[in-house]
Amino acid sequence: xxxxxxxxxxxxxxxxxxxxxxxxxxxxxxxxxxxxxxxxxxxxxxxxxxxxxxxxxxxxxxxxxxxxxxxxxxxxxxxxxxxxxxxxxxxxxxxxxxxxxxxxxxxxxxxxxxxxxxxxxxxxxxxxxxxxxxxxxxxxxxxxxxxxxxxxxxxxxxxxxxxxxxxxxxxxxxxxxxxxxxxxxxxxxxxxxxxxxxxxxxxxxxxxxxxxxx
Numbered sequence: 001x002x003x004x005x006x007x008x009x010x011x012x013x014x015x016x017x018x019x020x021x022x023x024x025x026x027x028x029x030x031x032x033x034x035x036x037x038x039x040x041x042x043x044x045x046x047x048x049x050x051x052x053x054x055x056x057x058x059x060x061x062x063x064x065x066x067x068x069x070x071x072x073x074x075x076x077x078x079x080x081x082x083x084x085x086x087x088x089x090x091x092x093x094x095x096x097x098x099x100x101x102x103x104x105x106x107x108x109x110x111x112x113x114x115x116x117x118x119x120x121x122x123x124x125x126x127x128x129x130x131x132x133x134x135x136x137x138x139x140x141x142x143x144x145x146x147x148x149x150x151x152x153x154x155x156x157x158x159x160x161x162x163x164x165x166x167x168x169x170x171x172x173x174x175x176x177x178x179x180x181x182x183x184x185x186x187x188x189x190x191x192x193x194x195x196x197x198x199x200x201x202x203x204x205x206x207x208x209x210x211x212x213x214x
Contacts (some may be wrong), residue, residue: 013056015176021055022069024158026050026200030077033194043082046098051075053158055107057204066109073122075101075164077196095131099138101164103142118160119145128168142163154204164194186206 033044056070081094105122122142129135146160 001152006170019059021205022053022055022057022202023205024053024055024200024202026053026158026198028059028196028198030079030194030196035190044077044099044192044194045080045082047077047079049075049198051101051198053200053202055202060112064108065110068119069109069118069120069163070105070106071120071122073101073103073124074104075099075196077101079196081132092124097128097130100127100129101125101140103140105142109148114150116148116150117146118148119143126164128166138166139165148202156202156204157199158202159199161195161197163191164196166192166194198209 012028014170027048028048030047030049033048051074058068058070060067062160077099079097079099081097083094084111085181093203103122103124105124106121107129108118108170111117120143122144125137125139127135127137142164144160144162146158148156148158150156
């Protein structure tokens with residue numbers, strides 16, 4: 001609940017101060033994610049992913065190489081969950097799993113030209129819905145980087161790589177399911193690393209010429 005309130009606050013502040021808004025729809029591919037437990041390794045298999053970014057473009061600041069953007073993101077991945085006990089021959093199919101991630105954060109452009117490299121950090125939560133277990137919700141930290149390529153004043157391409165770090169830790173505020181550790185043997189402080197590569201098209205809804213002095 002605290003994470004949701006923080007994301008809503010970020011969105012409200014960004015919308016009040018933004019000089020423009022970009023909406024990006026994207027699709028891509030996620031490489032396998034693995035977490036170790038007492039009963040073996042659990043892996044979320046490679047699969048396509050889809051999502052959307054809402055980017056509030058803040059007024060330019062003199063001395064900065066490019067714009068600062070407040071970002072809100074929703075990402076969806078539908079995959080297969082597997083368990084490996086000791087060796088490859090013991091691979092167990094646990095059925096499908098869908099992963100929904102909601103994040104908020106900031107990115108910075110490193111250019112004001114047609115091609116704009118960028119990097120940023122985001123935080124939020126991930127909801128995992130596996131067929132074999134009850135769903136769980138976890139705090140998630142993310143690093144991302146890529147480039148925006150303007151095709152016109154209002155449209156362009158967004159290409160990026162992104163790392164998600166959903167934490168498996170004991171916090172009832174993010175939906176701890178008490179028996180999950182007992183059934184899977186995954187340590188409460190484990191961190192899952194999910195990496196994806198995506199491409200999409202953005203549309204710039206408005207643009208105001210405002211600049212702040214540093």
